[in-house]
Amino acid sequence: MTTRFYRLLLWCFPPSIRRGFGDDMVRLFDAQLRDARIQGDSPLRIYVEAIGDAVMHGTAERVGAGRERARRLIRAVGRWRSWMQAIRQDLNYALRLLGRQPGVTVLAVATLALGIGANTAIFSAVEALLLRPLPYHDSERLMMLYEKRAAEGVLDNPVSPADFLDWSRLNGSFAPIAAFATETVDLTGAGEPVRLSAEKVSPRFFEVLGVQPMLGRTFRPEEALSGQHRVAILANDLWRKRFDADAAVVGRRIMLDATPFEVIGVLPPTFEFPGTSLSLWIPLALEGGPQPPSRTNHYLTVVARLKDGVTLARARSDMDRVGSQLQQQYPEANRNHGASVSPLSIELHAPVRESLIGLLAAVAFVLLIACVNVANLLLAKAASRRREMAVRAALGASRLRLAGQALTESLLLGVCGGGAGLLVAGWGIALLRRIAPEGVPVLGVDRVGLNPQVLAFTLVLSIAVGLLFGLLPAWQLASQDVSESLKDGGRSPAGVRRRLRRTLVVSEIALASLLLVGAGLTMRSFQSLLRADTGFHPHGLLTAFISLPDGRYPDDARRVAAYNEIERRFAALPGVRSVGATSHLPLSGQDSRSGIGVEGRAATPDTPTRAHPRAVTLDYFKTMGITLLAGRNFAASDNPDAPFVAVINQTMARRYWPGGSPLGKRVRLGGNMVRWREVIGIVSDVKHWGFDRPVNPEIYLPQRQMVWDGLTFVLATDRDPALLTAAVREQLRSVDPDLPLSRVATMESVAARSVAARRAAMLLLGIFGGLALVLAAAGIYGVMAQLVALRSAEIGIRMTLGARPAAVMRLVLREGLVQAIIGLSIGIAGGVALMRGFRAVLYQVSPADPVTLAAVSATLIATTLLACALPARRAMRVDPIVALRH
Numbered sequence: 001m002t003t004r005f006y007r008l009l010l011w012c013f014p015p016s017i018r019r020g021f022g023d024d025m026v027r028l029f030d031a032q033l034r035d036a037r038i039q040g041d042s043p044l045r046i047y048v049e050a051i052g053d054a055v056m057h058g059t060a061e062r063v064g065a066g067r068e069r070a071r072r073l074i075r076a077v078g079r080w081r082s083w084m085q086a087i088r089q090d091l092n093y094a095l096r097l098l099g100r101q102p103g104v105t106v107l108a109v110a111t112l113a114l115g116i117g118a119n120t121a122i123f124s125a126v127e128a129l130l131l132r133p134l135p136y137h138d139s140e141r142l143m144m145l146y147e148k149r150a151a152e153g154v155l156d157n158p159v160s161p162a163d164f165l166d167w168s169r170l171n172g173s174f175a176p177i178a179a180f181a182t183e184t185v186d187l188t189g190a191g192e193p194v195r196l197s198a199e200k201v202s203p204r205f206f207e208v209l210g211v212q213p214m215l216g217r218t219f220r221p222e223e224a225l226s227g228q229h230r231v232a233i234l235a236n237d238l239w240r241k242r243f244d245a246d247a248a249v250v251g252r253r254i255m256l257d258a259t260p261f262e263v264i265g266v267l268p269p270t271f272e273f274p275g276t277s278l279s280l281w282i283p284l285a286l287e288g289g290p291q292p293p294s295r296t297n298h299y300l301t302v303v304a305r306l307k308d309g310v311t312l313a314r315a316r317s318d319m320d321r322v323g324s325q326l327q328q329q330y331p332e333a334n335r336n337h338g339a340s341v342s343p344l345s346i347e348l349h350a351p352v353r354e355s356l357i358g359l360l361a362a363v364a365f366v367l368l369i370a371c372v373n374v375a376n377l378l379l380a381k382a383a384s385r386r387r388e389m390a391v392r393a394a395l396g397a398s399r400l401r402l403a404g405q406a407l408t409e410s411l412l413l414g415v416c417g418g419g420a421g422l423l424v425a426g427w428g429i430a431l432l433r434r435i436a437p438e439g440v441p442v443l444g445v446d447r448v449g450l451n452p453q454v455l456a457f458t459l460v461l462s463i464a465v466g467l468l469f470g471l472l473p474a475w476q477l478a479s480q481d482v483s484e485s486l487k488d489g490g491r492s493p494a495g496v497r498r499r500l501r502r503t504l505v506v507s508e509i510a511l512a513s514l515l516l517v518g519a520g521l522t523m524r525s526f527q528s529l530l531r532a533d534t535g536f537h538p539h540g541l542l543t544a545f546i547s548l549p550d551g552r553y554p555d556d557a558r559r560v561a562a563y564n565e566i567e568r569r570f571a572a573l574p575g576v577r578s579v580g581a582t583s584h585l586p587l588s589g590q591d592s593r594s595g596i597g598v599e600g601r602a603a604t605p606d607t608p609t610r611a612h613p614r615a616v617t618l619d620y621f622k623t624m625g626i627t628l629l630a631g632r633n634f635a636a637s638d639n640p641d642a643p644f645v646a647v648i649n650q651t652m653a654r655r656y657w658p659g660g661s662p663l664g665k666r667v668r669l670g671g672n673m674v675r676w677r678e679v680i681g682i683v684s685d686v687k688h689w690g691f692d693r694p695v696n697p698e699i700y701l702p703q704r705q706m707v708w709d710g711l712t713f714v715l716a717t718d719r720d721p722a723l724l725t726a727a728v729r730e731q732l733r734s735v736d737p738d739l740p741l742s743r744v745a746t747m748e749s750v751a752a753r754s755v756a757a758r759r760a761a762m763l764l765l766g767i768f769g770g771l772a773l774v775l776a777a778a779g780i781y782g783v784m785a786q787l788v789a790l791r792s793a794e795i796g797i798r799m800t801l802g803a804r805p806a807a808v809m810r811l812v813l814r815e816g817l818v819q820a821i822i823g824l825s826i827g828i829a830g831g832v833a834l835m836r837g838f839r840a841v842l843y844q845v846s847p848a849d850p851v852t853l854a855a856v857s858a859t860l861i862a863t864t865l866l867a868c869a870l871p872a873r874r875a876m877r878v879d880p881i882v883a884l885r886h
Contacts, residue, residue, distance in 0.1 A: 104377055105413070107377065107778065108374045108377055108378075108413050108417070109413060109416045109417050109420055110420070111370045111373050111374055111417070111775055111778060111779075112370055112374060112413065112414060112416075112417025112418070112420070112421065112462075112465065113417050113418075113420035113421040113423070113424050114366070114370060114421075114424060114771055114774075114775065115363075115366050115367035115369070115370030115371070115417075115421070115465070115775070116367065116370075116417055116418050116421030116424075116425075116458065116461055116462060116465060117420070117421035117422070117423070117424025117425040117427075117428060118363040118366050118367070118424065118425075118428060118768065118771065119360075119363045119364065119366075119367050119421075119461060120421055120422065120424075120425035120428070120450075120454060120457065120458045120461070121363075121424070121425045121427075121428025121429050121431075121432060122356070122359050122360050122363045122428075122432075123360065123454060123457050124425065124429055124448050124449060124450065124451075124454045125356055125359075125429075125432055125448050126356050126357075126360055127451075127453055127454055127457070128444040128445070128447040128448040128449075129349065129352055129356060129442055129443070129444045129445070129448070130349050130352070130353060130356060132444055132447070133345075134344065134345055134348065134443060135270070135271075135272050135443065136209045136210055136211070137209070137210025137211075138210065138305075139344065139345060140343070140345070141305050141306040142208070142209070142303060142304075142305055142306075142343070142344035142345075143174070143303070143304050143305070143306060143312070143315065143341050143342065143343060143344060144301070144302065144303055144304075144341075144342050144343075144344050144347045145159065145167065145177070145302040145303070145304055145319065145339055145340070145341055146158070146159065146302070146339070146340045146342070147159050147160070147163065147298060147337055147338070147339065147340075148323070148337070148338040148339055148340040149336055149337060149338075150336065150338065151336045155340045156340065156342075157298060158298040158299050158300055158301060159179065159298060159300040159301070159302050160293075160294055160295050160296060160297055160298045160299075160300070160333075161179075161286045161293035161294050161295075161297070161300060162292070162293040162294060162295035162333075163295060163326065163334070163337075163339075164177075164179045164202075164286070164300050164302055165286060165287070165293055166322070166326055167302070167319070167322060167339060170322045170325065170326075171304075171318055171319060171322055172318055173306060173307060173310045173314060173315040173318040173319070174304035174305060174306060174307060174310075174315070175305050175306075175307045176204040176207045176208045176304065176305055177204070177208070177302065177303075177304040177305075178201060178202045178203075178204045178205035178207075178208045178302070178303055178304070179201070179202045179205075179284060179286075179300040179301065179302045179303075180199050180200060180201040180202070180205060180284065180300070180301055180303070181199075181200050181284065181299050181300050181301065182197060182198070182199055182200075182278075183197075183198055183200060184196065184197055184198065184545075184547060184710070184742065185198045185256045185257050185280065185282075186255075186256065186257050186258070186547065186549055186738070186739070186740050187242070187254065187255070187256060187279075187280075187740075188255045188258065188738045188740075189254065189255040191242060192740075193737075193738050193739065193740040194242075194740050194742075195545070195547070195740040195741075195742030195743075196238070196279040196280055197277060197278050197279055197280075198256075198278065198279065198280035198281065198282055199273070199278050199280070199281050199282075200282055200283065200284040200285075201219070201281055201282075201283070201284050202224060202283075202284045202286070203218070203219040203220060203221050203223060203224050203283065205218075205219075205281075205303070206218040206219075208303055208304060208305050209303070210305075211267070211268075211271055212268075213233060213265035213266060213267055213268070214236065214265075214266050214267060214268040214269075215247055215249075215250050215265055215266040216233070216250040216263070216264045216265030216266060217264055217265050218233065218264075218265060219231065219233075219264075219283050223283045224283050224284060224285055224286065224287065225285060225287055225288035226285040226287065226288040226289035227285075227288060228285075228288070229282065229283040229284075229285040230259060230260065230261045230262065231261060231262045231263075231264045231282070231283060232254065232256065232261040232262070232263055232264065232280050232281065232282050233263070233264060233265040233266065233267060233280070233281040233282075234249065234263060234265070234266045234267070234279070234280060234281075235267055235271075235278055235279050235280065235281070236266060236267055236268060236269040236271070237269075237277075237279070238279040238280065239266045249263050249266065250263055250264065250265065250266065251263065251264075256280070256282070257547075257549030257550060257551060258549040258550070258551025258552045258738070259549065259550065259551045261282065267281070272443050272444075273443075274348050274442055274443050284300075295330060295333040295334070296333055296595060296670065298593075303344060312341065312343065315341050316340075316341045319338070319339035319340070319341055320338060320339070322339060323337060323338030323339045324338070348442060348443055349442070351442055352442050355757070355761055358761070359761070359764055359765075359768075362515060362518070362764075362765060362768045363768060365511050365514065365515045365768075365772065366515070366768050366771050366772050366775065367461075367465065368511055369508055369511045369512055369515075369772050369775045369776060369779070370465075370775055371465055371468050371469040372469070372504050372505075372507055372508040372511070372779065373508060373775050373776075373778060373779035374410075374413065374469045375468075375469040375504060376504050376505065376508070376779055377779075378409075378410065378469065379504070407466075407467065410466045410467070410469060411463060411466035411467065412466070413466060414462045414463060414464075414465045414466020414467075414469075415459075415462050415463070415466065417462060417465070417466075418458050418459060418461065418462025418465075419462075421458065421462070422450065422455075422458060425450060425454075425458070426450065429448055429449060429450070431767075432448065432764075433445075433448065435759075435760045435763055435764070436760060437753070437756030437757045437759075437760055502819055505779065505780060505819045505823070506819050506822050506823040506826070507823065508775075508776050508779050508780070508823065509776055509780075509819065509820055509822075509823025509824060509827065509860060509864070510823040510824070510826040510827035510830065511772065511776075511827065512769075512772040512773055512775070512776040512823075512827065512860065513823065513824050513826075513827025513828055513831065513856055513857075513860055514827040514828075514830045514831040514834065515765075515768060515769050515772045515831075516769045516772065516773065516827075516831075516856045516859065516860070517827065517828060517831025517832065517834075517835065517852065517853065517856055518765060518769070518831060518834065518835060519762075519765040519766050519768065519769030520769070520849075520852040520853075520855060520856050521831075521835050521842060521845055521847065521849060521852050522761065522762045522765050522766075522842075523762055523765075523766060524845045524849055524851065524852050525758075525842045525843045525844070525845045526755070526758055526759065526762045526843075528843050528844040528845055529691045529692055529755060529758065529843045529844075530691070530755070532687065532691045532692070532843075532844075533687075534586070534587075534686065534687040534691065534751070535586075535626060535627075535684050535685050535686035535687055535695075536586065536624040536625050536626050536686055537624070537625030538746075538747040538748050538750075538751050539747075539748065540716055540717050540718060540719075540721055541623070541624070541714055541715065541716055541717075541721055541746060541747035541748075542714070542715045542717065542721035542722070542724050542725070542728070542744070542745075542746055542747070543585060543588075543712055543713065543714050543715075543743065543744070543745055543746070543747055543750060544712065544713050544715075544725075544728055544741050544742070544743060544744045544745075545710060545711070545712045545713075545741075545742050545743040546563075546566060546710065546711060546712075546713060546732065546739060546741065546742075547709055547710030547711075548562055548563075548709065548710070548739070552736070552738075556640070556707040559707050560703070560704055560707060562735065562736070563581065563617070563703065563711060565735055566713070566731075566732065566735055567579050567580075567581060567617060567713065569731040569732075569734065569735065570713060570715055570728060570731060573715070573724060573727050573728070573731065574727075575717045575718060575719045575724070576715050576716065576717050576724070577623075577716045577717060577718065578619050578622050578623045578715075578716045579617075579619060579623060579713060579714065579715050579716070580616065580617050580618075580619045580620030580621070580622065580623035580624060580713070580714050581616065581617040581620060581703065581711040581712060581713045581714065582614055582615065582616045582617075582620050582711065582712055582714070583613075583614055583615040583616070583703075583708040583710070583711060583712075584612075584614045584688070584712075585712040585714070585750065586624075586686050586687065586688045587687065587688065587689075587690065587691075587750050587751050587753075587754040588712070588743075588750055588754075589754075590712075591612060591688070591689070592612060592613055592614075593610055593611070593612050594610065594611065594612075594613055594669045594670060595609065595610050595669075595670065596609050596610060596611045596667050596668065596669055596670075596699065597609065597667060597668045597669075597674075598656050598665075598667050599665060599666040599667065599676065600665075601656060609656065610697065611648075611652055611667075611669075611696075611697040611698060611699045612688070612696055612697065612698045612699070613669060613698075613699050613700075613701055613706070614698060614699070614700050614701065615700075615701050615702070615703045615706040615707070615708040615711070616634070616700050616701070616702070616703060617702075617703050617711075618633070618634050618635070618636065618702070620700075620714070621633060621647075621683060623714050623715070623716045624686075624714060626683050626684055626686060627683060627684040628681055628682075628683055629650065629682045629683060629684060630661070630663060630681065630682040631647070631663045631679070631680050631681030631682055632680055632681050633647070633681060634647065634680075634700075634702040638702045638704060638705060639704045639705070640704060640705055642705075643678060644675050644676065644677040644678070644705050645677055645678050645679075645680045645702065645705070646667060646677040646678070646679055646680070646699050646700065646701055647679070647680060647681040647682070647683055647699075647700040648662060648667075648679055648681075648682055648683075648697070648698065648699050648700070649682070649683055649684070649685050649686065649695065649697065649698040649699075649700075650682060650683075650684060650685045650695075651685055651695045651696060651697050651698070652697030652698060652699060653682050655697055656697070662679045662682065663679055663680070663681075663682070664678065664679065665678070665679050666678055666679070667679060667699065669699075677701070683700070686698070690754055690755075691751075691754065691755055691843075692843045712743070714747070715728070721746045721747075722746055725744055728741065728744070729741050729744075773859065773860070773863055776860075776863065777863045777864075777866065777867045778867075780816060780819075780820075780863075780864055780867040780868065781867040781868070813865060813868050813869070815868075816864050816865070816867070816868035817861070817864060817865065817868075819864075820860060820861055820864035820865075821861075823860075824856075824857055824860050824861070828853055828856065828857065831856075832847050832848050832853075835847035
């Protein structure tokens with residue numbers, strides 16, 4: 001009790017006293033109380049003395065400490081005022097100095113604006129697409145699940161319905177798990193018939209993402225059963241455009257593929273989903289149908305949310321257990337099949353991550369060139385300020401003070417360049433949006449812009465850049481010899497370290513040539529890509545997708561008859577040479593894959609037999625210009641009552657019948673109950689997956705023997721194919737006015753979209769390469785012009801001694817050319833070495849491509865000579881008398 005009392009008294013003292021002496025004072029107080037009790041004295045005296053001592057001395061100590069703090073505060077305020085006054089003086093002086101040389105200032109700010117603006121534009125895309133969290137609740141716990149086939153090196157295969165249902169039932173790591181698949185549907189009865197992109201999702205899909213509808217509700221478990229799945233949720237955009245944002249739409253019936261669906265909800269406008277612009281969400285009905293869920297048809301994408309406390313490693317181990325259990329339970333269908341788990345953010349960022357990082361590296365080179373450029377300009381200016389700085393040093397200014405003045409000037413230039421760079425960034429962002437490829441499954445494209453995070457990045461970058469290019473000039477000015485500078489009057493070019501400036505010019509040219517090598521190789525690769533043989537002729541072709549809804553075309557006979565009538569009407573249009581149709585148009589992103597049986601060949605886990613089936617009409621090969629290499633084409637007699645037949649591509653023939661002919665051999669799709677098909681023909685390979693992608697085995701089936709829900713019609717014409725669109729639409733309306741025509745495009749535009757990502761990367765690298773070239777030319781010109789001005793006395797002496805103007809001009813040009821050759825050699829060597837690491841992005845072009853290297857060398861040398869030409873002409877016109885007088 002007494003100890004606690006005394007410790008309360010100690011609060012009269014400052015904290016430093018309590019920490020340093022508090023325990024000792026408590027022990028002394030306890031000892032005094034014990035002595036008083038032993039001697040029979042009253043402890044009241046000890047308490048009174050302790051209270052008086054604490055109040056008196058504690059208050060004194062606090063007053064003394066307060067006075068010391070006040071003195072320290074006054075000294076700190078004084079230093080702060082001194083610093084602020086110095087900074088204010090430096091800023092005012094820097095502003096006056098920059099204003100006295102507007103040409104140099106404008107050139108430096110413009111150079112920095114280009115470099116900082118380009119970096120800001122690319123960073124805005126990186127921030128929106130890679131750094132920003134996904135727009136879902138606890139997005140770091142969202143995972144994507146794929147089928148894994150380790151023996152084949154496949155980790156991201158789509159999932160079969162049966163496997164998805166088993167994963168949902170057997171896993172112990174995920175709270176909800178959901179699957180989805182994209183399809184298209186016809187919306188009729190709500191204005192003009194239109195083909196919409198729809199997502200079929202399992203009932204817990206929106207629970208996984210943590211999304212609630214703006215109106216209505218989400219799907220219920222029983223609505224995932226076949227026959228009970230006819231409900232729909234509208235995307236906010238479709239709700240506003242087709243239903244006038246009417247809240248009463250919930251509960252209304254709409255016609256999808258001629259089947260009534262009840263609208264049960266509307267999603268909020270903030271909801272985002274990657275990929276195609278989706279308009280509808282409908283239940284994924286996997287159970288309750290006439291057939292059990294398939295274990296061999298793989299088309300589902302699976303997303304799941306980790307349970308609380310479950311790590312990614314634990315989830316992967318858990319799914320490995322589930323995969324092993326299913327392999328044992330279904331050895332035929334799930335042999336060597338497992339499950340892989342990957343964070344959703346990584347999967348959604350994957351399509352653009354490498355491209356954006358590459359572009360960020362490219363603009364970093366541009367910014368380095370800009371920094372070297374401005375550093376050279378400031379070093380050139382430093383020569384004319386040697387006497388000024390020497391006088392200030394002689395009057396007592398410290399080297400730190402002189403360096404601070406120079407750095408203030410460079411920081412001011414950096415901030416001004418950053419402000420101007422925001423204008424360049426705005427133009428760059430508009431350019432990015434214009435050339436960005438469509439259909440890339442990423443989130444955040446609409447959010448690319450100058451938000452607070454990007455503005456903060458620009459500010460930090462501007463300050464960092466100001467420090468970077470200002471260090472050398474500041475060191476140069478602060479480290480000069482005062483006496484020597486006062487003797488020569490600040491006019492000697494030796495005052496500026498010419499070797500350092502030449503090194504900067506060489507590095508500037510090296511960086512520019514390195515970037516130009518990368519841009520040139522990318523352009524050459526793109527040219528080679530466009531010249532690649534696709535296996536068909538894209539010119540003069542119009543494509544359009546048509547799907548027949550089950551409600552009006554419930555059986556194969558009606559579908560075949562409708563497709564035949566549509567094809568006949570299209571073929572009768574003026575200017576149309578031929579018409580064909582396919583279930584999967586090349587280069588369109590459409591695809592399917594199936595296991596196949598090859599007669600006489602047993603499939604093993606190491607050598608599976610698979611092919612990509614395509615249903616086609618009779619004139620499809622003729623219309624597309626696909627060459628028949630052997631056998632025959634499909635005929636009208638190849639109907640459902642005739643023997644089943646197939647045509648295969650060269651790759652399939654070589655893979656499954658090496659050294660022999662496949663004609664007359666038999667294959668079948670899927671399981672053992674499927675009918676055998678005789679191979680009647682071989683056609684040339686078609687680049688179906690991309691100009692630079694390998695060709696896989698493809699098997700073509702006659703549409704009459706493999707009736708597909710939707711077909712892409714191809715019309716060959718000698719006219720502009722786009723002019724046929726209105727006539728095609730009219731002919732389709734005459735067959736069925738409720739059938740929408742969708743994906744109308746020329747085959748050339750389809751091919752162009754397939755290389756849009758490469759084209760965008762090529763354009764951006766070309767722009768950055770051109771920007772680097774312009775900056776390098778400006779830097780070379782600025783440095784050479786300053787050097788000529790500084791060497792005017794030397795040039796005057798040369799001309800007095802008999803040097804001709806042409807010789808003086810050659811002297812300046814030779815100096816610039818030597819620097820260009822050295823920088824070019826370093827840059828080309830670095831560019832070739834760098835591109836060897838990116839050989840995978842090049843198509844039929846070597847990293848040491850001689851055409852590219854020769855073009856880069858010629859361009860840079862010509863640019864250097866052009867940049868040196870004006871200073872050289874100025875040098876040859878120097879008046880010797882005037883030069884020697886100054």
